[in-house]
Amino acid sequence: MKILFVQGGSRWKYDADGGLYTDSNFSEAVWARYREWGDLTVLLRREDKVYPPREAMERFNRCDTSRMTCLALPDLYRPGTRLLNPRCRRQVRRAIAQAVREADRVIVRSPGNFYTNTALACCRRYRRPYLVEVTGFAWEGSWYHSLRGKMLAPWREMRCRALVRRAPWAVYVTRQALQKRYPCRGRSLGCSDVELAPLDEKVLAARLEKIQAGQDALVLGTAGFLDVAFKGQRWVIEALALLRRKGNTRFRYQLAGSGSGRELLALAQKLGVADQVEILGSLPRERMNNWYDGLDIYVHPSDSEGLCRSIAEAMSRAVPVACSRVGGNPELASPACLFGRRDPAGIAAVLERLADPGVRAAEARRSLEAARAFECRTLDRARNEFYQRFLHDDTTQNSCPD
Template sequence: MIFFHSHKFISDNGKYYTSGSLNNGVFQRYLNWFGEVTVFANELSATKDHAKLINDNNEVTNVNLDLVNTKVNLRNSITVIRKIKEAVYSHDYIVIRMPSFYGIVAIRYAEKMNKKYLVEVVGCPWDAFWNHSLKGKIIAPFMWFFTRKTLKDAPYVVYVTNEFLQRRYPTKGKSIGCSDVVLPKLEKGILKKRLEKINLLEKRKPIILGTTAAVNVRYKGQEYVIKAISKLNNEGHNFEYHLAGGGDNQYLKNVAKECGVEDKVFFLGALPHVKVFDYLDNIDIYIQPSKQEGLPRALVEAMSRGCPSLGSKTGGIPELLNKEFIFKNGSVEEISELLKKVDEKMMLFEAERSFKKANEFNKELLDKKRTNFYLKFVRNAEI
């Protein structure tokens, strides 16, 4: 099987490291279903900013990597397209994770060669490109059109949401809604500790907000939370903001400085996944202010720790949260108004609701649902 995605793998001294969630554990699923697996994606040379990622042993070792330089342009795009065509031709099963330019090209050749393919939809290309940059706003309509057209006729589609992506990119083929979130077993003691933490909150101490997301990606929206806590603290409230996530944080640092909350905004850097839950246990409220998401893993993980949670009206976020705690994308005013509602009663209620909702992401049930669907695809392709 060959897996197409625009993921960036970091190369360092002949070894390759994942820059996100595509790790050995995730790839093991595909190995179980298909045997040998090749991943067609991007290669990015390591810099000093990747030292922590490399030291935390994020090396990918169990799949073959067929990588291209991240700077695809008009001069080398023809070479890349030819490479995609050859990759499709030489493999039996084609799996594409969208949104992805490579995926759109791969599907075109899979259809020409009459090869069965399966598409995983993990995000909305319109939101991703439109909220990225000026260049992204030019690309967004084209990616939206081609993704929508591609998915309409795709024979097998896996959506990470239950409603949002299905509405925006419907298919006539077989499909399921199945989150890609993997949670450890949820022990009742987790919720008990969260409720005790809320009951012990001291009025004079700051309420700690948290977001897990890359700090150099503007559409993650952390700047709006920084501006909101500045507004609230000037009104006499006491909020801190703890940001977990890799990338250059200079822009957000500047926002915090301009807003006068440098001492209230803390950058924790990229955390190894095993330490993310300790971070979540330390915060009081989780907030997902993104302008683009599929079904955010970080939000589900926060809810699994009983975190009272707020989020923007983006992607699959409203499928997870209490509708009373959803705010308009980029609205500092709405974030501020919601945070003013925070009190002990609200936090206790939302902690229990979050934990209960997270239980829907039971690993065994999701794995069974996902496996049954992929095996149907494999058997059909064999026939």
């Protein structure tokens, strides 16, 4: 069976030797899951920049092109003028249409952009069974992105609701949050896309020992795109400035993720906390656990989330977690460790609370226990059963009626 996977957010990245990579959203373990179900073709947009091989290996996840077909389409969003170019749009439409025609089943992840919306339209036109993976909130993702995003947010929200409502099959990464906003008239499953290995109690023991040992400096961390405003790292930097004015300079903030982070560093310099902020850049997935283990608190201050993978990953390493009260985050974190969207004062208050070793120890225990719901062996069973039904049910309607 030929399976086409379409996602318009992530981009293929190439090195000078022709090696192919993705950002941290995808890994070999993720692709292996889809390959189990058939001959896999993955369609993403292509990043124009070509990386030195060593830099690419250090920053991104290598893709095994011998085990699946990789289609790289022009990036219509960078630069944005390409989206206004009829020839570029036509080229992308034709490539997507051909890929859909050649597929037996189509999986569309994160609907709401030109690539995914075109793929869904082609699925209906060519009567290809399709499944939608719902990973985030369209309104917030647009509204907190830019001025242009604010103008497009109402249309994107309505469009996303309509697309998911018509889908014959849908998988949500949350238990409730996304389902309430984007109900599906077809068959659906709530199942996180987090990939956690079986948890080890030794991780908790090491964490508690680290907390008990005590240290003057506490290391905070956030994983997320560095040059995307709605990821919210600036609010943590502003919280550090608030704490510094109160005489509290014990926090150090590490930022992992794709991008330069120049604006964040400039903000830290302006607020007088540059000595507390460190940009690490993108880390390969195999290095993430070591990074989480070095943190004292994981902070996720984003304006919008579905169900955040990095929060679950941090919890699997028994890291106390503080995060914004958005999307599926309240399904993960302790209520006492939630703060409002774009709320530096709220972040500062939560950090002051977590500075207490006893509180961190309690949150470490809670984190590991909450992460058990995301172990592979727990999720894979439900996910595989649902996808197998999608792949082999020839009675499925191409789309549900409006």
